Amino acid sequence: MDLQGRIALVTGSRRGVGQLVAEHLLARGATVVGFARGEATIDHPAYRHYQVDVADAAMVQRAFGAIARDVGPVAIVINNAAVLTSQYAMIMPPSAAQEMLNVNLLGPFLVSREAAKMMRRLRWGRIVNIGSMAASLEPIGDSIYAATKAGVATLANVLAKELGPLGVTCNTLAVTAIDSDMLAQLPRDKVAAIIDRLPVPRFAAADDILNVIDFLLSERSGYITAQTIWLGGVN
Numbered sequence: 001m002d003l004q005g006r007i008a009l010v011t012g013s014r015r016g017v018g019q020l021v022a023e024h025l026l027a028r029g030a031t032v033v034g035f036a037r038g039e040a041t042i043d044h045p046a047y048r049h050y051q052v053d054v055a056d057a058a059m060v061q062r063a064f065g066a067i068a069r070d071v072g073p074v075a076i077v078i079n080n081a082a083v084l085t086s087q088y089a090m091i092m093p094p095s096a097a098q099e100m101l102n103v104n105l106l107g108p109f110l111v112s113r114e115a116a117k118m119m120r121r122l123r124w125g126r127i128v129n130i131g132s133m134a135a136s137l138e139p140i141g142d143s144i145y146a147a148t149k150a151g152v153a154t155l156a157n158v159l160a161k162e163l164g165p166l167g168v169t170c171n172t173l174a175v176t177a178i179d180s181d182m183l184a185q186l187p188r189d190k191v192a193a194i195i196d197r198l199p200v201p202r203f204a205a206a207d208d209i210l211n212v213i214d215f216l217l218s219e220r221s222g223y224i225t226a227q228t229i230w231l232g233g234v235n
């Protein structure tokens with residue numbers, strides 16, 4: 001798949017899944033804009049990094065102004081940035097719950113609506129929200145996290161209706177466990193117990209994720225929208 005000439009925005013591009021996807025899209029020829037709170041970790045001539053907190057509406061708006069001026073209209077969004085605090089509800093700090101809501105759910109909304117204004121002019125767009133198996137498996141400790149991940153799928157489904165007539169598809173890729181800083185926060189035995197019960201009982205590999213990204217971004221997938229694709233047989 002050739003993404004030459006397309007501008008793709010990947011949130012949370014500094015580490016983990018976001019970095020993986022950003023580097024993949026660069027290899028496919030896209031110009032990639034990355035958002036994260038920290039500094040760039042990708043060094044590539046077609047990569048532009050913006051230090052943006054996706055939960056901050058004013059910051060997101062300002063960044064889109066700069067992108068419009070300095071890069072061009074965004075045609076692809078991968079809403080990947082998220083935070084996780086896994087804790088029993090009774091002892092979950094409200095500030096941590098609030099941060100998950102802000103970053104994981106409000107963030108994709110803020111980014112998608114700014115990008116949609118650009119996609120409307122292109123009459124073409126692809127929005128992919130990175131969901132999680134947690135939305136379906138509902139693990140203990142993940143009440144808010146799982147709810148935000150169910151929320152991003154709902155968000156994509158509604159945006160699919162609003163943006164479908166404009167040539168924009170909106171889907172969710174619900175990933176299973178893959179090695180990253182986020183996964184390292186969880187007890188290994190808790191993750192192993194979840195993975196052992198999956199229909200395909202193994203961690204996600206990079207290519208499991210990139211395969212679905214390629215499918216959803218493809219020119220041929222213009223009729224695929226409002227879908228959640230679950231890795232590993234989760235449903």
Ligand SMILES: NC(=O)c1ccc[n+]([C@@H]2O[C@H](COP(=O)([O-])OP(=O)(O)OC[C@H]3O[C@@H](n4cnc5c(N)ncnc54)[C@H](OP(=O)(O)O)[C@@H]3O)[C@@H](O)[C@H]2O)c1
Nearest residue numbers: 012014015016017036037038053054082132177178180182
């Ligand atoms: N890893 C897994 O096993 C797993 C399983 C299921 C779903 N997922 C999902 O996959 C996605 C990526 O997870 P990951 O494991 O790669 O996470 P990660 O290693 O913790 O990386 C998170 C990325 O998001 C950025 N970020 C965090 N808060 C942000 C904010 N407020 N504004 C902008 N950027 C922010 C981080 O950069 P800064 O800190 O510099 O901002 C970092 O680049 C998430 O949506 C996660 O829910 C992961």
